[in-house]
Amino acid sequence: MTHGHPFRLLKGALGIGLIWISLALPLGSPGVWAQGDFQAQVISPPRDQPVWGTVDIVGIATHPNFAKYDVAILDAHDFSKEWRWLVQGRSVRADTPTVLATWDTRLFPDGEYVILIRVWDQGGGWHDFLFPGYRVANAQPTPTPTEPIAPTIEPEPTGTFAMTPTVQIELPPTATPGPTPTPIPGLRQPLPGSSLGLEALLGAFFTGVRWTFTLFGVWGTLLLLRWGWRWWRRR
Known part of the structure; x- marks a missing residue:
């Protein structure tokens, strides 16, 4: 057993605990995630939507005694794997939404990932913020644009045509006969002037x-x- 194996197990257990704590927080929380005076947030890309190509990670990373911040990408299913650092030691304080790092997702296999932001203070203290819910999907097919089909124009016939006048013949209007009542066999027809109304x-x-x-x-x-x-x- 090597000396690095227990460290990897401890690192994986710590990572799993941190991811469960992050998952317990509301995904759509509009506020900045804070731990003491440490604050961080990822605004873009949005969660639970596939990402591909090159993506800017826009967010906040700050502290009253801010020193620097780091940004890393973690495998969502195994925190013991290598953490891929996009930014380390950037001393730009991000109190407002700022491009914290640029993520080239083409360097990562398709799958689920977690964005980690580590904020440092000037005393050497730091805190990690985990933002799960990001799925890399570079293998999805790209729709191929189709060229519009030009309409086919048929040539007009040549030659001279003689216009033949059309003669319209109007017939005198014919009165349409109304329907003739048909007597029902066995039913006594009322005499004129002696019909019994509903009111009677x-x-x-x-x-x-x-x-x-x-x-x-x-x-x-x-x-x-x-x-x-x-x-x-x-x-």
């Missing part, structure tokens, strides 16, 4: 209803009087 039918219906309720009322009154007479006689 409704009147006859409601008159019958009133008479029916009147008769039931008289009958019920008689039954009630009869029952009362019998009850009074038993007393």
Whole structure:
């Protein structure tokens, strides 16, 4: 067992712990990530979208006693692999969105990666900020532009054509006969002037209803009087 093997295991365990802490933070947090006085943020490229070619990493890296910052790219699935440093020891304080580093994704295999920003203070202290959710996809096919197809112009025929006048003949308008009612077999046709309207039918219906309720009322009154007479006689 070599002396570097335990260090790699410790480095991998530390990296996995840091990535879980970073994943627990909201991906769309608009504020700057801070740890004490150390502050960092990645604004571009956006997370959870594929990146390819050369990409500028725009963000913030600052501290009240700022000294420098570093930017590295980590394998999202194995932090024990080599950290690829894009920038080391840059002493430009980025209080506002600044191009922190340029990432040539063509030098990395397609896969998931994490952007690491390390901020240093003048006393030699530092803090790492991890930003997961970046996917390199250089192998995706590039659409090939298609050339527009020029329209085909057919040659016009040559020669002289004689214009023949068109004669229009207008016919006199013909009256359209209306529909003729067809009698239904077995149905008695009403005589002219004696048709029964809807209003008369409704009147006859409601008159019958009133008479029916009147008769039931008289009958019920008689039954009630009869029952009362019998009850009074038993007393």
